[in-house]
Amino acid sequence: MSILINKDTRVLVQGITGKSGSLQTKAMLDAGTNIVAGVTPGKGGQEVFGVPVYNYVAEAKRAHDFDAVICFVPPKVAKDSCFEAIDAGAKLLVLTTEEIPMQDVVEIIAYAKAHGTTLIGPGCAGVIVPEVCKVGAHPVRFFRKGKVGIVSKSGALSYEIGKTLSDRGIGQSAVVAIGGGPIWGFTQRDAIALYEKDPDTEVIVLLGEIGGGSEEAAAAYIKANVTKPVVSLIVGRNAPAGKSLGHAGAIVSGNVGTAATKIAALQDAGVYVVKSPMELVEQISKLLKKGE
CATH class of the missing domain: 3.40.50.720 (NAD(P)-binding Rossmann-like Domain)
Structure with a gap:
């Protein structure tokens, strides 16, 4: 599945x-x-x-x-x-x-x-199920079949994390990049809900970034509904307020959409929040070994 x-x-x-x-x-x-x-x-x-x-x-x-x-x-x-x-x-x-x-x-x-x-989408890289098929732009060489389900705003970040995991022998059940604009259809919360029900997914990865409230919404959903372990990396912690960086949605206004508010919400939901791709890999590796 x-x-x-x-x-x-x-x-x-x-x-x-x-x-x-x-x-x-x-x-x-x-x-x-x-x-x-x-x-x-x-x-x-x-x-x-x-x-x-x-x-x-x-x-x-x-x-x-x-x-x-x-x-x-x-x-x-x-x-x-x-x-x-x-x-x-x-x-x-x-x-x-x-x-x-x-x-x-x-x-x-x-x-x-x-x-x-x-x-x-819009402005998304789409979805890949490694070694099966893809509807989008994910480079197949970066991914391998496995038990980690990834959802990311950024396509490029999903490529990097996928490759980093694959290089360590950790495969993915699916990888979805939803786009970095201020609004979109399919959300991080939607992906997490599907991964929670997917028997091929054992660990869920949420790759977020500053701007908007989608990570906070995902955190609320996780806290109320998700039993599988979730690991998250939030990028843009040092971004200046009021300036859009790369993605139209990556903009902080006042205390809304900051890395700190997102991290606090995710940690309150029991999510493992990490600070770097390598720390992400280490945490996922521990969780997969724990589930064996």
Whole structure:
């Protein structure tokens, strides 16, 4: 068992003929992902690495069943592309696009929720189940199959931690990078809830950063509902207040969204909070040995 995706997940790629779309399509195919179709308006009838291309999602839907859609499109057309995917019945939508107008993001999230679609993103790296498949941009060479479930805002941080764990022989059940913007669909709390129910996950890792209140919300959920051990690393402890660093959501305002408030909430929930990637690895190693 795994969370969000598995070997049977059928994927459609929006923007498949673009630079990012075609590059990531090849990488996903190499990772074992079952990509059944792609969509780029005006490019119907072509193929990308053997994947048939259609002009519209509805057209592709008539020829292929799919469960998940990954979106590599420009910001100005992201809302229409997402609505098209949701209307076609996508159960999972991975929105990689960054710099989407905030009002569009709000509308996409609301539309997905109203139609029962799980939306990861925007501006995310997606999800990988190591040695099975991926719907996103995670480099497969950094990950190996195992018992640690990771959720991260940052894609790059999830890559680094995945590789650090793998280099120590510690594999992952799944890795989800939800995006670093100020708002998104699928949350850290949502991922933790899935990992808690997943029999293949023994230890949960929460990779957080300054800004917003999502880590605090996750901590409240953990305290009330989670029985599995959770280890967390919060980055940005020395960031200046009032300045966005890298991610639009990584901004501290007053006493809201600081590393200190997040760490305090997580520790109160019984989470093992560490200060570095290597300390994270050591703590996970201890927990896995304890569970043997």
